[in-house]
Amino acid sequence: MMGAPVGRQDRLFYEFDLEDMVAGDHLLRRIDTALNLSWLRGEMKPHYSHLGCPSVCPDLMIRMLLIGYCYSIRSERRLCQEVKMNLAYRWFCGLGLEDKVPHHSTFSVNRHGRFRESDILRKVFEEVVCGCMTAGLVGGEGFAVDASVIEADASRFQRIEGPEVDWTDEQRSSRPVREYLVALDNENPPINPTQKPKAISPTDPAAAWTTRGRHKVMFGYSLNYLIDMENAVILDVEATPTRISKEVDATETMIERTEERFALKPDRLAGDVAYGTGEMLGWLVDHDIDPHIPVWDKAKRGDGTFSRTDFIYDKARDLYICPGAKLLKTTGRLHSDNIYRYIASKHDCDACPLKPKCCPNTPARRIPRSPNEAARDMTRALMETEAYALSSGERKKIEALFGEAKHILSMARLRLRGLTGAHDEFLLTATVQNLKRLANHTTRPPPQPMMT
Ligand code: SF4
Known part of the structure; x- marks a missing residue:
């Protein structure tokens, strides 16, 4: 009817x-x-x-x-x-x-x-993290770090090629440009002074010109997350221009801030190879954190000649022993690229039958060594452990959070401009993600007793 x-x-x-x-x-x-x-x-x-x-x-x-x-x-x-x-x-x-x-x-x-x-958005975020800690969602032992590229609200077709821009008064009157020009004089400017950007956006100059992310050239910011791996609770979030050096700096900032705000310091930190630089691994080892991060290693040679791994480091004498059993010594000077150089004797190399397989184009073999090589060796040893394998699996939870942010919360492109705009948007996204986890945990019905 x-x-x-x-x-x-x-x-x-x-x-x-x-x-x-x-x-x-x-x-x-x-x-x-x-x-x-x-x-x-x-x-x-x-x-x-x-x-x-x-x-x-x-x-x-x-x-x-x-x-x-x-x-x-x-x-x-x-x-x-x-x-x-x-x-x-x-x-x-x-x-x-x-x-x-x-x-x-x-x-x-x-x-x-x-x-x-x-800075109230950060305070709201931190209150929610405290709520997650009180609810027992934070283990506090294993953290993971990663960054994902988010497209800035800046057209890739309107760009100024080269690092120098002659800003007009009209451009200077916009908030993102004003903030950028002030930030250039800061201790930590948005651009790398030794590697100037190839292009700058006139509407959002702090955004980095990048090919990472959605496999197209665009202006972008990196959404950096530090998470607790137990329940994928986001402990800290930071916005940076999309540059690996900035993402590595952000990791140190986030770990220090998490310790300061929540008295949480991890036993281990998981991350991908972008975080496996000597400086980052050295910093983690100095702070008693086990790096569960693949070592960024350029020691292997692809031309068939001996790699650095074919040379044995003698820690007691601070020298390398080559495959021909000769010694490579250092003057102890740290060069401008933050590397010690260990050099074989030209006399030894000239008389060596292995020279074509070792240094065919140079008078004597040189081996570079980072001051953080001990931390790199320690990380290589950790890479063989079961705990490392476990962390490698668990750190994928951070990818799921980026997926949720981009595809469910529509954070594929920013709406606000400037680093402060990205900062606000990322904090709100992370707050909502944590709140959803906390809400699911808080309102979950208690487990039913087993029927016998
Ligand atoms: S070429 Fe020099 S460094 Fe290389 S194996 Fe021979 S002696 Fe050693």
């Missing part, structure tokens, strides 16, 4: 409770159970004037931003519209049916003004 038409929308009064409209297992309800923002108003108080019109409540702003990054609504205008219309969003934000949603321009001014000054 055909049902009667529905849609009586002319009633003046409704028996209505917003609480009843949100299902018990709705994601936002579960996130709300896991989220504690009771500290937020106190933290933000110094950043508001006690005069003038009341501004938007910071709790409401954070809740709206979390909805935006949870449901891939990154346009502020659209986010304000969606919160206005969606009952679950209203409930999560603590808004009644008749409460006004902030105008998108007010929302934007607050977000890019006092929210950035106060």
Whole structure:
């Protein structure tokens, strides 16, 4: 039988409770159970004037931003519209049916003004990490690090070739350019002073011109994650221009900050070969962290001549012994490329029958040695262990987090420009990812007793 038409929308009064409209297992309800923002108003108080019109409540702003990054609504205008219309969003934000949603321009001014000054997004992220620790989701022993390229909001067709740009007044007036020019004088500038960029974006100059990522040339930032491998909780996040040296620097920053903020220091760190440089391995060993990272090794030669591994290092005498049983010695001088050089005697090499297989084009064989070679040797030994094999498998959890960020949370391309824009977007993405894990854990029903 055909049902009667529905849609009586002319009633003046409704028996209505917003609480009843949100299902018990709705994601936002579960996130709300896991989220504690009771500290937020106190933290933000110094950043508001006690005069003038009341501004938007910071709790409401954070809740709206979390909805935006949870449901891939990154346009502020659209986010304000969606919160206005969606009952679950209203409930999560603590808004009644008749409460006004902030105008998108007010929302934007607050977000890019006092929210950035106060670094409140990092504080929210850290509170969520603390929640994960309290819930027992953080093991604290094995960490993993990795970076993924996210396309900047900058056209690859509008670029200035070469490292030098003659900025116009109009370009200088934009926030990303102003921030970039200030950052150039910082201790850690966004570009590598010894390796200047091939191209610069006039709209987002801090973004790196890169071929990594989606296999096309583009401007990009790296999303750097440091995770605890037990439950893939993100412990720290950092935005850098897409350059390997910057990603390695970010690793040190994230490990130090995690120790400072959460008193967590890993026994082992897993990563891919990009982190296997002598400097990085040396830094980890100096900090009593086992590097479960493949060594970045260029010692092997492909032309059939002896590789460095064919020479034996004698630690007691600080020299190498060559396949012809002769000695290669060093003056002890550290060269400008941060390498010691061990050199054979020309007299020995001239008389050696192995010379065509050793140094056919040079008078005597030279062996370079990094000051961090001991750390590299230790890492090579670790690479043979079962624990290393286990870490290699577990570190793939970080790839799943990048996949979730890009494909489920739509973080394949940034909306905000500049390093601070990338920083804000990455922090919110990581916060949402942790919140989802914490919410699933907190609201999971207790295990049923086994029936006998
Ligand atoms: S060429 Fe020189 S370094 Fe090479 S094996 Fe002979 S003596 Fe040793």
